[in-house]
Amino acid sequence: MQEYETIIGLEVHIELSSATKIFCGCSASYGGRPNSHTCPVCLGMPGTLPVLNKAVVEKALAVCLALECKIQTECRFDRKNYFYPDNPQNYQITQRYLPIGEDGFLEIETPDGGKRIGITEIHMEEDAGKLVHMEGNRETLIDYNRAGVPLIEIVTQPDFREADEVISFLEKLRHVITYLGAGDCKLQEGSMRVDVNLSVHHAGELLGTRTEMKNLNSFRSVVAAIASERKRQMDLLDSGGEVILETRRWDDGCMNSFTMRSKEVAEDYRYFPEPDLPPLKITGQQIEQARNSLPEFREERRDRLIRQYGLSREDADLITDSRILAELFEKTVSFGVSPKQVSNWLIGETMRILREKEMDPGELAFSAEHFASLISLCAEKRITNAVAKNVYEKMCIRDFDPNRYVEKNGLEMMTDLTDLTETVKNMIARNPQSVADYRAGKDKVIGFLVGQTMKATGGKADPNLAAQLLRSLLSET
Amino acid sequence: MNFSDMTALQLGQYLHQKEIAVGEVLDAVFEQIDKREEELHCYITLDREGVYRQAERIQSCILTGEIPSPLAGVPISVKDNLCTKGLRTTCGTAMLENFVPPYDASVVERLREAGMLIIGKTNMDEFAMGSTTETSYFGVTRNPTDPSHVPGGSSGGSAASVAAGEAFAALGTDTGGSVRQPAAYCGVYGFKPTYGTVSRYGLIAYASSLDQVGFFTKDAADSAALMQYTCIRDRKDATSVGLSDPGMLEKIWKAAISKERQNQGELFDESTANRMKGKRIGILKEIPGVNVAPAIQKAVREVGAIFEGMGAEVEEYEPTMWEYGLCAYYTIAPAEASSNLGRYDGVKYGLRKDREELHDMYLATRTAGFGEEVRRRILLGTFVLSRSYYDAYYQKAMKVRRLLTDELGRAFGRFDLLLGPVSQQTAPKLGVCLQDPVQMYLGDLFTTPANMAGMPAISIPCGCDEKGLPVGVQLMADRFRDKELLQTAYLCERKGISCRNTKQ
Numbered sequence: 001m002q003e004y005e006t007i008i009g010l011e012v013h014i015e016l017s018s019a020t021k022i023f024c025g026c027s028a029s030y031g032g033r034p035n036s037h038t039c040p041v042c043l044g045m046p047g048t049l050p051v052l053n054k055a056v057v058e059k060a061l062a063v064c065l066a067l068e069c070k071i072q073t074e075c076r077f078d079r080k081n082y083f084y085p086d087n088p089q090n091y092q093i094t095q096r097y098l099p100i101g102e103d104g105f106l107e108i109e110t111p112d113g114g115k116r117i118g119i120t121e122i123h124m125e126e127d128a129g130k131l132v133h134m135e136g137n138r139e140t141l142i143d144y145n146r147a148g149v150p151l152i153e154i155v156t157q158p159d160f161r162e163a164d165e166v167i168s169f170l171e172k173l174r175h176v177i178t179y180l181g182a183g184d185c186k187l188q189e190g191s192m193r194v195d196v197n198l199s200v201h202h203a204g205e206l207l208g209t210r211t212e213m214k215n216l217n218s219f220r221s222v223v224a225a226i227a228s229e230r231k232r233q234m235d236l237l238d239s240g241g242e243v244i245l246e247t248r249r250w251d252d253g254c255m256n257s258f259t260m261r262s263k264e265v266a267e268d269y270r271y272f273p274e275p276d277l278p279p280l281k282i283t284g285q286q287i288e289q290a291r292n293s294l295p296e297f298r299e300e301r302r303d304r305l306i307r308q309y310g311l312s313r314e315d316a317d318l319i320t321d322s323r324i325l326a327e328l329f330e331k332t333v334s335f336g337v338s339p340k341q342v343s344n345w346l347i348g349e350t351m352r353i354l355r356e357k358e359m360d361p362g363e364l365a366f367s368a369e370h371f372a373s374l375i376s377l378c379a380e381k382r383i384t385n386a387v388a389k390n391v392y393e394k395m396c397i398r399d400f401d402p403n404r405y406v407e408k409n410g411l412e413m414m415t416d417l418t419d420l421t422e423t424v425k426n427m428i429a430r431n432p433q434s435v436a437d438y439r440a441g442k443d444k445v446i447g448f449l450v451g452q453t454m455k456a457t458g459g460k461a462d463p464n465l466a467a468q469l470l471r472s473l474l475s476e477t
Numbered sequence: 478m479n480f481s482d483m484t485a486l487q488l489g490q491y492l493h494q495k496e497i498a499v500g501e502v503l504d505a506v507f508e509q510i511d512k513r514e515e516e517l518h519c520y521i522t523l524d525r526e527g528v529y530r531q532a533e534r535i536q537s538c539i540l541t542g543e544i545p546s547p548l549a550g551v552p553i554s555v556k557d558n559l560c561t562k563g564l565r566t567t568c569g570t571a572m573l574e575n576f577v578p579p580y581d582a583s584v585v586e587r588l589r590e591a592g593m594l595i596i597g598k599t600n601m602d603e604f605a606m607g608s609t610t611e612t613s614y615f616g617v618t619r620n621p622t623d624p625s626h627v628p629g630g631s632s633g634g635s636a637a638s639v640a641a642g643e644a645f646a647a648l649g650t651d652t653g654g655s656v657r658q659p660a661a662y663c664g665v666y667g668f669k670p671t672y673g674t675v676s677r678y679g680l681i682a683y684a685s686s687l688d689q690v691g692f693f694t695k696d697a698a699d700s701a702a703l704m705q706y707t708c709i710r711d712r713k714d715a716t717s718v719g720l721s722d723p724g725m726l727e728k729i730w731k732a733a734i735s736k737e738r739q740n741q742g743e744l745f746d747e748s749t750a751n752r753m754k755g756k757r758i759g760i761l762k763e764i765p766g767v768n769v770a771p772a773i774q775k776a777v778r779e780v781g782a783i784f785e786g787m788g789a790e791v792e793e794y795e796p797t798m799w800e801y802g803l804c805a806y807y808t809i810a811p812a813e814a815s816s817n818l819g820r821y822d823g824v825k826y827g828l829r830k831d832r833e834e835l836h837d838m839y840l841a842t843r844t845a846g847f848g849e850e851v852r853r854r855i856l857l858g859t860f861v862l863s864r865s866y867y868d869a870y871y872q873k874a875m876k877v878r879r880l881l882t883d884e885l886g887r888a889f890g891r892f893d894l895l896l897g898p899v900s901q902q903t904a905p906k907l908g909v910c911l912q913d914p915v916q917m918y919l920g921d922l923f924t925t926p927a928n929m930a931g932m933p934a935i936s937i938p939c940g941c942d943e944k945g946l947p948v949g950v951q952l953m954a955d956r957f958r959d960k961e962l963l964q965t966a967y968l969c970e971r972k973g974i975s976c977r978n979t980k981q
Contacts, residue, residue, distance in 0.1 A: 046826075
């Protein structure tokens, strides 16, 4: 049987980070008590009018430039008309005819080297509210907090052939957006939404009919949905069937997709230019300014960190995953601590804490200067690792000077040999069983006794010294 | 003292010089309302209690000498498609029968800042769709000159309220002539400013790219004063641009006040006449196949002759795009309306007809909430925007709009002002227009160009026809020439052109 080829294109919606909504002054932040982030404008009350938030245009422009798009210097907004209660006006303000950016690309890395993914267009639009279907009765409630939150939609060319390519595109896109500070791109929270258009055909033959897959809430579902849809279409064709142009909904629970709506009877959105908003002029000067303020993106930064600080590729990859961590790294190093130590701390302790406490790097409280001080305290063996980790965890939540904190709370490493000897002797006296085990040749017991010693000293004992003392005291008698 | 013949500015003068009290004026207005309202039905909602409370506040301002504007204390009526905080705003539709906005329209805010007293909300065609005020869910308004005739529309209630002495001025809105035409029918001034000068925030949209707030007044100076206190660049309306140098507006109304106070007899002096010297006036040439009533033709010619007598150069202007413009207007306005009215779905506010399924609820609500004319325009608009017809209708109409605007732009290269009729006929009898909507649409031939091009235009009352019904002529100017337009209208009046509503 002939091999199938798969053609994939994406439509990616990204919530732009903005303090306020795209057409009114309401908060655009995620969550909040239902309908607490609303006003007459975003509720579509009679007589109210949209006013474009300039910050949204700046962010959208930056994304367009980062993705090498041509900028529409006189772009426009259009209305997309459809009846559904998630949209209070029953039309969405979007850009149908003259989107802000067109014809760009993003280069991704593949096993066969770099590959350019074409960007058809990028346009700005408003998000819709959320319908909450009540369980038990047939009521549906509406939360308009999200209505009017600024979005951009990025439409790619059908340039993908594999799920791996899609993932590496999405990861790179996420890095571009987060490095720009234009959005946080969290699939689970819906601040990045990916629709996958996929078709299959036999090599050398005409392209097949595509389907659109929605409701992909993680990279994992993207991969699974591509595999599943690819197989579904191939099986369908192999059994003499036909692929129908339709929108399908992915269900993470059963790892399968279902028809949402057929596109055969295409919905007519009756697009027309939004008369409430004048055309949006973007000047050459604005474009130049935006271009000049583009940041150093992830790849460049990663390569520079490797070159400049001698980091390993793996470490540099991890650190530059977040622009904030990458910046923290460089700032901390600038206070004179060793890059290797800083990177070890970031990859070890920092990432553990972020994971455990479900924090964003942006939420880390401490300053780079205090972080450097802590690393120095530890490196100079003025405090033990155990104490350092303890102090660090506190600094993540509240910024303070670790030098003073250590001093004030008497957390310096125990340097007085007589004190430590005393403690170790106590340990030996209190743990006869362990002592017997050690003498019977179980060397591991030393670890336990060191742990007990650390506990007794509040982590301030030098564990190496404690182990030495233990060994020598135990072998004395 | 008889207030009823006073203009808003004259009344303001008497109030601020404490010759009369605000409360007395309100009493007189309500007396007139009680006398005529039952027959005329200018208002959908009256705010007697609220307005007396406002009056107390303004009276105390006057007593302490803190007078916010020359119009402070003057009663004004407001068309019911302009939102008033805490006061029911129906837009003439069953859909919003019980809608009480939690916000003021920006223009209403400006009126309040100027200390004007909002006595009530005037009747109008449903969603401003109509030319007679007969499509209102709340019943018809009658023409004060002859109650068997319509007052025009869609701002018929506002026009009639000023003509009948039930208000000293009124706010209306003009999408295709809805201020100028009822002004002409009722024998008052109707001024539609340049698109964007007065904020649309809080104006319940019919066709956003054409809608403009306008004024009904007893003379041009009142319009100038209202314009000065309401035109402002509003941050809540992205299409709002305001008007540079409103100082000239001030000159107009200040001149009016000083004239009135100094020499009631002398209406005109030579220095103001000089302003017309060398002005180029384009007088609208007859459009083949369009019948304009003889009395209206005569009025236009007379006004032209008077301008000539004042030293203006009057020449014929031949419009070529106006009829196409009308067709384009009746494509674009319904298109925008079909989208603007999408929000009335029973989900968030206004009428709801509960049904089990969402789609059924939409259908039942919108069928019950919208009248025939509104439904007709929603259907029209939905059709011309649909994918298969967008290019043939909406897109083409936009091209015609461009061509019409270009033609008018060229006209204003040749002329300072254009002079012509407001409508083909004077006010028709009640019931006549509803039978033939297309005929009604054709009646907007002379007024729609100003909306399509966003230009200012004013309807000036000019005597009566043989039946005693008021006649209006229209003056139109280039965008942002509002001051020159009002100045000329003011001079016309000084020259004795104006004949206010003759039969009270």
